[in-house]
Amino acid sequence: MSTLVQENKDLINLPNNQEQDKQEPEVSLSDSAKVISPGRLVLRRFFRSKLSIIGLITLLAMFAFAFIGPLISPWGEVQMTGDYKWVTSILPHQIVVQELNEETGLMEEVTYVFYEVSDPYKVYAKTPPSWDHPLGTDQYGYDVLTRLMYGGRVSLLLGFIVIFSEVIIGMFFGSLSGYFGGWVDQVIMRVVDIFNCLPGLPILMLAAALIDGWGIEPRVRIYYLMGILTFFGWSGIARLVRGQVLGIRELEYMVAAEATGLSTKRKIFKHIIPNVMPQIIVQATLGLGGIILSESTLSYLGIGVPFPYAAWGTMISSTSGAEGRDILQNYPNIWVPAGVCIVMAVLAFNFIGDGLRDAFDPKMRR
Amino acid sequence: MRLGLIIVNMIKYIIKRLALSVLILFGVSIIIYGLVRIKPGLDFVQAKYYAQMQLDETGQVAQMVERQREIYGLTSPIFKGYLKWAGNIVKGQWGDSFIFSVSTGEVELLVDAEGNPVLDAEGNQLTKPISSSNVLDIIASKSTISFIIALIATILQFGIAIPLGITSATKQYGVVDYSVTVLAMMGISLPSFFFGALLLRIFSIQLGWFPYAGLSNPNSNLPILIDNIHHLVLPITVLVILSIGGLMRYTRTNMLEVLNADYIRTARAKGLSEHKVIYKHAFRNTLIPLVTILAGILPGLFGGAMITETIFSIDGIGKAAYKAVTMGDIPFVMAYNLFLSVLTVIGTLMSDLMYAVVDPRVKLVGGK
Amino acid sequence: MKLLEKLKTNQEKKKALAKHYISKEQIKKTAKENSRIIKELEKQNNRKNVPEEEYLTEMKNPNNVVEFDDLHAYFFTDAGVVKAVDGVSFDIPKKSIVGVVGESGCGKSVTSLALMKLLQSPTGQIFSGEIRYNAKNGKAYNISKVPKIDMNKIRGKEMSMIFQEPMTSLNPVFRIGDQLDEILFLHFPEITQEEAKQKSISMLNTVGIAMPESVYSRYPHELSGGMRQRVMIAMALSCDPNLIIADEPTTALDVTIQAQILDLLRNIKNDINGSIMLITHDLGVIAEMADYVVVMYAGRIIEKGTAREIYKNPIHPYTIGLQKSIPALNLNDETLYTIPGTVPNPINLPNFCYFRDRCEKRFGKCNGEYPKLLQVSPTHHVACYLAEEIAAEFAKTKKDGGEKNAKK
Amino acid sequence: MRKNNVNQELNAIRNDQFDSEIEKKDILVVKNLKKYFPLGSNWFKKTTSFVKAVDDVSFTIKKGNTLGVVGESGCGKTTLGRTILRLHSITDGQIMYDNIDIRTIKKRELTKLRPKIQIIFQDPYSSLSPRMTIGEIIGEAVREHKLVPAEEHRDYILDIMKSCGLPPYYYSRYPHEFSGGQRQRICIARALALKPDLIVCDEPVSALDVSIQAQIINLLVDLQKKYGLTYIFISHDLSVVEYISTEIMVMYLGSVVEQGTKEQIFKNTMHPYSKALLSAVPVPDPDVKKQRIILKGDIPSPANPPKGCKFHTRCSECMDICKTVTPILKEYEKGHFVACHLYPQD
Numbered sequence A: 001m002s003t004l005v006q007e008n009k010d011l012i013n014l015p016n017n018q019e020q021d022k023q024e025p026e027v028s029l030s031d032s033a034k035v036i037s038p039g040r041l042v043l044r045r046f047f048r049s050k051l052s053i054i055g056l057i058t059l060l061a062m063f064a065f066a067f068i069g070p071l072i073s074p075w076g077e078v079q080m081t082g083d084y085k086w087v088t089s090i091l092p093h094q095i096v097v098q099e100l101n102e103e104t105g106l107m108e109e110v111t112y113v114f115y116e117v118s119d120p121y122k123v124y125a126k127t128p129p130s131w132d133h134p135l136g137t138d139q140y141g142y143d144v145l146t147r148l149m150y151g152g153r154v155s156l157l158l159g160f161i162v163i164f165s166e167v168i169i170g171m172f173f174g175s176l177s178g179y180f181g182g183w184v185d186q187v188i189m190r191v192v193d194i195f196n197c198l199p200g201l202p203i204l205m206l207a208a209a210l211i212d213g214w215g216i217e218p219r220v221r222i223y224y225l226m227g228i229l230t231f232f233g234w235s236g237i238a239r240l241v242r243g244q245v246l247g248i249r250e251l252e253y254m255v256a257a258e259a260t261g262l263s264t265k266r267k268i269f270k271h272i273i274p275n276v277m278p279q280i281i282v283q284a285t286l287g288l289g290g291i292i293l294s295e296s297t298l299s300y301l302g303i304g305v306p307f308p309y310a311a312w313g314t315m316i317s318s319t320s321g322a323e324g325r326d327i328l329q330n331y332p333n334i335w336v337p338a339g340v341c342i343v344m345a346v347l348a349f350n351f352i353g354d355g356l357r358d359a360f361d362p363k364m365r366r
Numbered sequence B: 001m002r003l004g005l006i007i008v009n010m011i012k013y014i015i016k017r018l019a020l021s022v023l024i025l026f027g028v029s030i031i032i033y034g035l036v037r038i039k040p041g042l043d044f045v046q047a048k049y050y051a052q053m054q055l056d057e058t059g060q061v062a063q064m065v066e067r068q069r070e071i072y073g074l075t076s077p078i079f080k081g082y083l084k085w086a087g088n089i090v091k092g093q094w095g096d097s098f099i100f101s102v103s104t105g106e107v108e109l110l111v112d113a114e115g116n117p118v119l120d121a122e123g124n125q126l127t128k129p130i131s132s133s134n135v136l137d138i139i140a141s142k143s144t145i146s147f148i149i150a151l152i153a154t155i156l157q158f159g160i161a162i163p164l165g166i167t168s169a170t171k172q173y174g175v176v177d178y179s180v181t182v183l184a185m186m187g188i189s190l191p192s193f194f195f196g197a198l199l200l201r202i203f204s205i206q207l208g209w210f211p212y213a214g215l216s217n218p219n220s221n222l223p224i225l226i227d228n229i230h231h232l233v234l235p236i237t238v239l240v241i242l243s244i245g246g247l248m249r250y251t252r253t254n255m256l257e258v259l260n261a262d263y264i265r266t267a268r269a270k271g272l273s274e275h276k277v278i279y280k281h282a283f284r285n286t287l288i289p290l291v292t293i294l295a296g297i298l299p300g301l302f303g304g305a306m307i308t309e310t311i312f313s314i315d316g317i318g319k320a321a322y323k324a325v326t327m328g329d330i331p332f333v334m335a336y337n338l339f340l341s342v343l344t345v346i347g348t349l350m351s352d353l354m355y356a357v358v359d360p361r362v363k364l365v366g367g368k
Numbered sequence C: 001m002k003l004l005e006k007l008k009t010n011q012e013k014k015k016a017l018a019k020h021y022i023s024k025e026q027i028k029k030t031a032k033e034n035s036r037i038i039k040e041l042e043k044q045n046n047r048k049n050v051p052e053e054e055y056l057t058e059m060k061n062p063n064n065v066v067e068f069d070d071l072h073a074y075f076f077t078d079a080g081v082v083k084a085v086d087g088v089s090f091d092i093p094k095k096s097i098v099g100v101v102g103e104s105g106c107g108k109s110v111t112s113l114a115l116m117k118l119l120q121s122p123t124g125q126i127f128s129g130e131i132r133y134n135a136k137n138g139k140a141y142n143i144s145k146v147p148k149i150d151m152n153k154i155r156g157k158e159m160s161m162i163f164q165e166p167m168t169s170l171n172p173v174f175r176i177g178d179q180l181d182e183i184l185f186l187h188f189p190e191i192t193q194e195e196a197k198q199k200s201i202s203m204l205n206t207v208g209i210a211m212p213e214s215v216y217s218r219y220p221h222e223l224s225g226g227m228r229q230r231v232m233i234a235m236a237l238s239c240d241p242n243l244i245i246a247d248e249p250t251t252a253l254d255v256t257i258q259a260q261i262l263d264l265l266r267n268i269k270n271d272i273n274g275s276i277m278l279i280t281h282d283l284g285v286i287a288e289m290a291d292y293v294v295v296m297y298a299g300r301i302i303e304k305g306t307a308r309e310i311y312k313n314p315i316h317p318y319t320i321g322l323q324k325s326i327p328a329l330n331l332n333d334e335t336l337y338t339i340p341g342t343v344p345n346p347i348n349l350p351n352f353c354y355f356r357d358r359c360e361k362r363f364g365k366c367n368g369e370y371p372k373l374l375q376v377s378p379t380h381h382v383a384c385y386l387a388e389e390i391a392a393e394f395a396k397t398k399k400d401g402g403e404k405n406a407k408k
Numbered sequence D: 001m002r003k004n005n006v007n008q009e010l011n012a013i014r015n016d017q018f019d020s021e022i023e024k025k026d027i028l029v030v031k032n033l034k035k036y037f038p039l040g041s042n043w044f045k046k047t048t049s050f051v052k053a054v055d056d057v058s059f060t061i062k063k064g065n066t067l068g069v070v071g072e073s074g075c076g077k078t079t080l081g082r083t084i085l086r087l088h089s090i091t092d093g094q095i096m097y098d099n100i101d102i103r104t105i106k107k108r109e110l111t112k113l114r115p116k117i118q119i120i121f122q123d124p125y126s127s128l129s130p131r132m133t134i135g136e137i138i139g140e141a142v143r144e145h146k147l148v149p150a151e152e153h154r155d156y157i158l159d160i161m162k163s164c165g166l167p168p169y170y171y172s173r174y175p176h177e178f179s180g181g182q183r184q185r186i187c188i189a190r191a192l193a194l195k196p197d198l199i200v201c202d203e204p205v206s207a208l209d210v211s212i213q214a215q216i217i218n219l220l221v222d223l224q225k226k227y228g229l230t231y232i233f234i235s236h237d238l239s240v241v242e243y244i245s246t247e248i249m250v251m252y253l254g255s256v257v258e259q260g261t262k263e264q265i266f267k268n269t270m271h272p273y274s275k276a277l278l279s280a281v282p283v284p285d286p287d288v289k290k291q292r293i294i295l296k297g298d299i300p301s302p303a304n305p306p307k308g309c310k311f312h313t314r315c316s317e318c319m320d321i322c323k324t325v326t327p328i329l330k331e332y333e334k335g336h337f338v339a340c341h342l343y344p345q346d
Helices: A038-048 A050-067 A144-180 A182-197 A200-212 A218-231 A234-250 A252-259 A264-300 A312-319 A324-330 A332-360 B002-037 B044-055 B060-071 B078-091 B135-170 B175-189 B192-206 B224-259 B262-270 B274-303 B306-311 B317-326 B330-358 C002-018 C024-045 C108-116 C148-154 C176-187 C193-206 C212-216 C225-237 C255-271 C283-289 C307-312 C317-325 C385-407 D002-012 D016-020 D077-084 D107-116 D134-144 D150-163 D168-172 D180-192 D210-227 D238-244 D262-267 D272-280
Strands: A087-091 A094-101 A106-113 B102-109 B127-132 C064-077 C080-093 C097-101 C124-134 C140-142 C159-162 C243-247 C275-280 C292-297 C300-306 D026-038 D050-062 D066-070 D092-097 D117-120 D198-202 D230-235 D247-252 D255-261 D330-333 D336-338
Touching (some): A038 A332, A050 A144, A050 A332, A144 A218, A144 A332, A182 A234, A182 B002, A182 B330, A200 B306, A200 B317, A218 A264, A234 A252, A252 D117, A264 A332, A264 B175, A264 B192, A264 D134, A312 A324, A312 A332, A312 B192, A324 A332, A332 B192, B002 B330, B044 B060, B060 B078, B135 B175, B135 B224, B135 B274, B135 B330, B175 B224, B192 B306, B224 B274, B224 B306, B262 C159, B262 C176, B262 C225, B274 B330, B317 B330, C064 C108, C064 C275, C080 C097, C080 C124, C080 C300, C097 C283, C108 C124, C108 C243, C159 C225, C176 C193, C176 C212, C255 C275, C255 D272, C283 C307, C292 C307, C292 C317, C300 C307, C300 C317, C317 D210, D026 D077, D050 D092, D050 D255, D066 D077, D077 D198, D117 D180, D134 D150, D134 D180, D180 D210, D210 D238, D247 D272
Parallel strands (some): C097 C275, C097 C292, D066 D247, D117 D198
Antiparallel strands (some): A094 A106, B102 B127, C064 C080, C124 C140, D026 D050, D026 D092, D255 D336
16 A cells, blocks of 8 residues: 555545554655745745836835935035035025125125026026936025935835834734723724824824924924824724734634633734734835825925925925926926836835735735 | 614614714814924914014004913913813814905994994995904805815716726726726825826926916906816816725725625526626625725815815815915814814714615614 | 755755746746636637527437536636546436535536536636536527527526525625516516516415515525525526526535425425436435435546435445445444545646545556546446446446347 | 643642532533623613523533534534633633632633643634644644643654644644645644643534545544543534534533433434434435424524523424423433423423
């Protein structure tokens, strides 16, 4: 009989065959084959989809552009182009220069308001694309390409930090609510309900506008922005986690974990969290796109990333306001690239998120 | 008898949900008020009138500022202040906008110093329109045009997205399916301000097919309605394209799920044509999850589209809110947020009720 | 040196294993090939305005309702072609119950879905073979060639189906009455609303529903599983079909409810003028219900015959093992007999007997190609080399008998 | 060696008072067990009605025996199994495992007791966590309870796997690679690894194919002989229960209708429901045409069971008394209990 046993896994050790000597087959396929963990299976399925690969490549390219690009670029984020040796500070539409006051014979700071390439200070604002400035310069004379890179830094980094904090908070409250149930669940879910009823953009605007009034340093304001986005964004993840935990709690392997007397810590960290993770990862990836959109919208409204720091939204906001029509009509090189960058980043995250969802759950394709 | 029981259950359910809604709105108002109060230094009312107060000799401005601060409970500690503000909200005093005022439609009869009516040449008493900067009045007056735009956009959105979503589900991996996926992805990924600007640049500035901004053109010789529609084409396009993607995907996913159900196989086994299987048996079941979307429509209908209205200079509530934010009109922004939250709560309740209408399995039970 | 050796052995191991895995190129190739085949078959299926002559055929035996003739139903997946039904031939005679039995994944459901042309398109396709159907009007259709549109006239009216899950097989948003009436309106367009309602209620009465009027206006979720299955049967009966396909009709039900439903099925079989194709994995149910039994294993028929032949005189080791491994009431043995191993992977099946590796009676011949279906009695067929002798004997007597007859 | 330690710990929480009451061999004594699930509540969060999933069930199992629990859906057999492990809170009654009162012991002591009573589930697909290897699944609770020294852990697990018919290379694999029958073996190994005395088998073979079903049943029987296990075998399949059990309990809507040894239940069936259940089982023999008792109607909802005898709505021998008076479970021969008005009730 054993001569015919080749790669049949189940023939060995069956109660029926126990009388016969059970020689385990030496090296069969099942013995030496690679162990495919669920994680690797997901990755394999993920890379099978063209769209997810496109998304991943786009994202990597954008990261390189945003984080390596500025190191190569000869221009700075707030470096004005022109013959401006005397320029000491810059604000929107105005420069302050040191000038000789002929009456007193002293050097004095004089503020000039400018709109265009102007003599005698030759700030090269709104120059068309050239070798020096592949995408031209904007209305302040900054290099558009370099600003795009710095804007990418803000958007991508901010997106990742915000989603990470959201996931941490959401997972904490969601799993608490789903695992313990009862009044804990009631309280947390009502709070989540409240956050879900808040209007998205308007409440962000209210918060951002109020913080605007605090007169915080521009550098620090980005962190406040992150805080606001996290504060108003965690509830969705909490609700998702709660639903998942509730579902998993009913599954028989959780009952088995209870029956074998595992500790609560082990049940949560070994059984619940790893099985909730797939959904969270998908949601977080898709959410990243949303956060980038929110951030750029706030920046567009002028209450996000503050000037003079670059953000994609701010760059597009040059199409509104006093000289908006002019820029909209005559200088697409100033605002179109920023829009394209936003679309590309959000699309990339959406592609990756979709790919991951299909990979995690092949039955629910798209 | 049975109908009676259903109605009683329904009323019980609604009462219970309303109680819950009040709780939620209570929480929402705490967050909104809390945001306003965590501001250090000068409070927003004083800040707004700071310059005027310095120049004010009669003390009128200072009085007005004090009245405003009373409304927002800024004079008391935060907890008491909240109760004061919330009480005012319930009474209907939502505060005054700093920057907007609208005519209430009523007029004040003009009188001179002695109290005699001021007459014009023909002997009629002169009048002065009364204006109000109460935020509720402003919201009411500004949301009309926003509502019209949103209504058209929503109808178009549903009318286009649902058939397309169904088609792409039934012809999975076909041409329609791929185009729908791409379109949906674009819709989700495009920022409205960028897309609006692009459309303006191309269709208004470059090609000149559509007007640049506003609602009507006084120099136009078109009939007023046609002129309005002409102005609204671009903003509505933006709204539709941006919201259509999500709805299409949602329809598609749900349709795919329904098409895998056992009862669809039963319907096919009956000998029903594919058309009937999809548009009768599958579609009714796809409607069930689609009803949840209704919750989001209500705030969308009355809340205006902030960015789109701004870009196309349409004087709706969205543009007003945008202006209020940029100019620091916090009373208006607070009211606007609260207004939207109320709409969301009502929308959720309505969609839950609709659920019971669409899905016979759902029973509204007051107790549970 | 050692490192090199290790590398070498690793390489060899990889190579040895490679044949067990599908490479990316292979996947691409199969996907491309699959989509080509699917497209062709779908084109065939989606034709419109096809003259009836194209799919008309002759029954081999006019006393059969359905004749499966070398049916191949495949699923074209990216991992390879799943030959869910691979060369199945059997007949369903008029006014009889034919039981199809086998374990999950043996292709019994796929066979019935192929007959109804309800295979999950586009991956599931009837690849080749004929299914001849003897219609009420005396015509014989070749189901595998009938285009989708014309199939709608056959489904529900000529043959109908009862599914396994009564809980999910009725549309939850329509009332029972609407779902019953719908099939009547569809196949008898001239029927009035009143007549349809009358007919539906009488149908509900037939299947033993106590208050048909009240059930008529209820929603499916208000009924129990047994009641829903009765409604499904009423729906299947309402157009007086030639053939009812019952795909595991009682698996999801409780034992006492199962007894009710089986009783009902037995009764209606006497009332109606048709046959029943009963698919189940439960040998007990088949024994009680069926006149003829077809045993399937891994997409093929391994044994078929009358119920008595299969139960009293099984020949194929799988049939024997299956019967011995059920713990039957009051038939206690010391240990339960088990068939070792599991059902083979349906992709890339070997070209020897699929049961060989689990079979206790295998011998040298079993390494040869897949055994043909041998006839061992006028109604009994077995696909096993063990039956060769009996088959030869039978062939001889048949020949003798034939000669005798001829002489007479 | 380690096992003794666990036993010592358990001895500490054992209540000796009961020693005299029950025989030493009785491993599990269940008395008047009730499990009610709250069903809806009014505005003030007070439960107004219950589903009586398990209503006054008593039984005793001796070591090495198998108690079969039979019944149709909604009869409370699964709830009974889970309540015995205190996976549900116990509404009322007493569960004594080896003189330990499971209802009243503290959570910490319960955790220590857990390995002694194990459970196997119906669905082999949802009872294994998809992100753990087979070795982890079987071994994690062994590690948690420190049943074997850390250095012997792997060998111990491999040993257990071997006795469940699982080849050693499964150790580092994931559940998604295995079929239903193999998964069920893994579940059995997980339970067995904790050196249990009692295993509650909750429909362990209902989801499996016929040929695999036989393999699993045989494995269970072999393990019982080898390790002296006690089973509570829950199933709706009478033939499987008859095969594996020594005693049988027939349940209907949360109550026991008949209880006795296998021979008593099958040879001398008394309750009309048991009779109907037995006659409803299809026999795989075309020549046997048995007289079938076909019950009328559906199983009533457990949330709203009929008054009197719960079975009276479907019973062919229903009398007037059945509609009003609930029959009590009474012993008619040694160990054979029936709850039916057809037999003298006092």
